[in-house]
Amino acid sequence: MKKKKILPAVLAIIAIFLVFDFCFSNDPVDDALDKYEEFIEETDRITEAVSNGKMTWAEFEQEYQEFLAKFDTEEMDVLDDIDNFSSSQLKRYLELEEKFKKIEEKYNYQR
Numbered sequence: 001m002k003k004k005k006i007l008p009a010v011l012a013i014i015a016i017f018l019v020f021d022f023c024f025s026n027d028p029v030d031d032a033l034d035k036y037e038e039f040i041e042e043t044d045r046i047t048e049a050v051s052n053g054k055m056t057w058a059e060f061e062q063e064y065q066e067f068l069a070k071f072d073t074e075e076m077d078v079l080d081d082i083d084n085f086s087s088s089q090l091k092r093y094l095e096l097e098e099k100f101k102k103i104e105e106k107y108n109y110q111r
Helices: 002-024 028-051 057-070 073-080 087-106
Strands: none
Touching: 028 057, 028 073, 028 087
């Protein structure tokens, strides 16, 4: 009888460990893709602010430089080796590249 009660408890403990392992051990490529996405979104946000006149070029340059200072380039080095990406990582990377390209085209104007 006791064996039947212990098995669900053991399985629950194993499941908890697996969930923690999955949640707290991110892949370096996924982490870099998250940062790249954050970079793209922040670039779009502040570039749009300049475009709409809500921010001056000087404010843009200052804010952008502050953002870039927070951007850890060593963590981003893994994006240089796309041969080791999983298919889902490669798909996400290409989608982000396309998104960034569209942002560049959207705000491609002379100062």
